[in-house]
Amino acid sequence: MKKFIGLLMVSVLGGLFTLGIYKAFFEKSPLIVEHKDNTPNFVTASYHPSPLAAAEATDFTEAAEKTIHAVVHVTNKITSRGPMSLQDLFFGNARERTQVGTGSGVIISPDGYIVTNNHVIDGASELSITLNNNKTYTAELIGSDPSTDIALIKVDTEDKLPYLAFGDSNNARVGEWVLAVGNPFNLTSTVTAGIISAKSRDLSGSNSQSFIQTDAAVNPGNSGGALVNTNGDLIGINTAITSRTGTYIGYAFAVPSNIAKKVVEDLLEYGNVQKGLLGVSILPKNAPYAVEKGLNDIEGLYIAGVEEESGAEKAGIREGDVIKSVDNIKVTKFADLTGYLNSKRPGDIIKVAIDREGDMKTIPVTLSKINTYTLNELGMQIKNISDKDRKKFGIKGGVKITRTAPYLNNANLEGRILVGINSKKIQNVEDAKQIASEINPNERNVMIILNENGEAERYLF
Structure with a gap:
């Protein structure tokens, strides 16, 4: 027993001796570093520091409530004669085939006037509309304009209908939130949200169109529906999508409300669309002559010719003038100009700002009738x-x-x-x-x- 205790004491003393030598000669002193936080105190760049403010700025509920009951489902029945069989020919019968097309429309007056697309009602032998409350009415075609793809129909009802008033599409801004309301896939009124991606888009290549482009989801059945801003103002009539599949892939287009409103007013007053003529031809910026003369870099529209006895000629506008704006609306491409003129009629006076060899002039022009x-x-x-x-x-x-x-x-x-x-x-x-x-x-x-x-x-x- 004494022998065991002695060995234990020797082992303990040996261990302490070894630890002391390690501490003294081999272990390095710990390096103590004083840490200071020099991170800058950044402040977020926001006009609304409250986390709830951003949500309020993009709240679409009020606009949706104002719009959803003013958008209707449009049904277009087209009756056509099918191919005749030998039996039909012998008995003098002709088989009829009925096709049903659908789209959307926007009620623009409490007494039942509805604006939609021309392609929604084109060729219809029978038209009907269904409200968001599932009430259905027979509709009458008042008039249409294929060039702008706008049509006006009407229903007769003793009840006052919910409606949307036209807003000013000239005030719409790229990046602004918008709602597309329509009846895609034969559903009841559906709301989708997006932003205005661009203005004055021309899909025809002829510079005759001027669409509002949006990334709000638009699908078959949305045609003729409403494009509204967050205030619920009607700023466009949804018309087309760009798609390889036939369904929405990110690009949708709407006729600006100022053009749609003008077409509707003309159809009611004249029975056809009155188009105001400025009377100038514009040199395309990608034309060889424009590139050669350095005119492809100018900001504005270079006037290549002035039509005889047009409003432009009578006002003194000349070949070589550069149009900078019309009624204080900046124009950088021909679709900007045609889009604005499509909202005007013969006899209207517009102010054309031009650059004539470095001299800025604003010239009032009376639009003439296209003859x-x-x-x-x-x-x-x-x-x-x-x-x-x-x-x-x-x-x-x-x-x-x-x-x-x-x-x-x-x-x-x-x-x-x-x-x-x-x-x-x-x-x-x-x-x-x-x-x-x-x-x-x-x-x-x-x-x-x-x-x-x-x-x-x-x-x-």
Whole structure:
């Protein structure tokens, strides 16, 4: 026992001795570092420090409540004759086929006027609308305008209907929150949200359109529905999507409310759309001449020509002027200009700001009436001749050829004067329309056209 205790004491003393040597010669003293927090005290860049303020700024509930009951489901029934079988032919029967198309519409007055897209109601033999409360009414077509894809229909009801008033689409801003309300996939009114991605979008390539582009989800059935801002103001009529699949992939387009409102007012007052003409042609910025002369970098629209007796010519606008704005609305592409003009009619006065060789001018221009007409039978566009033409050619009447179909391009007829068809004199556009409608395409017909020197030439067609 004594021997065990002795060995234990020797072991303990040996361990202490070894630990002491390690501490003294091998273990390094700990490095003590004083840490100071030098991180800058950043402040978030926000006008609304409250976490609830951001949610309030994008609250769509009020706009949705104002809109959802004013948007209707539109049903379009088209009855057409199907192919006849031998039995149908023998018994004198003709099979009829009924197709049903659907879309949306926006009630714009308490007495039942509804705006929708022309393609929603095109060819309809029967129209009906269904409210958000599932009440259904038969609708009547008041009028339509294929060029803007806007149509006006009406229902008769003793009840006052919920409606939306047109807002000012010129005030819509890129990046602004918007709601798209419609009836996609035959559902009841559906609300989707997004922002305005761009303005003055042209999908035709002819600079004749001016859509509001949005990333709010729009699908089949949304056509004719409402595009509203967060105040519930109607700023557009949903019209089209860009898609390879037929469903929404991120791009949707709406007719601006100012254009839709003007079309509706014209249909009610005149029965057709009145279009105001400025009377200028614009040089495309990607044209070789524009690139060569450095005109592709200018801010604005370079005027390549001014139409005779147009509002622009009478106001003193010249070739070479650069349009900077119209009624204080900046224009950088042709769709900006055409989009604004589509909201105007003949007789309206607009203020055109131009840059003339570095000198800024603002010129009031009275828009004139578009006096051109397309004669499909002849493959050409015509207009009434001007006083200048009458003096130049020594004539009292006739129509000027302003454009021809591609198959007539080699004839170089543009700018010439059409004075007769088949021995019948043409004094104006109305004469040309009437005579052209009487042409028999199976017979030989003769056009009398004056060339640049005033000489009469005969063209067979």
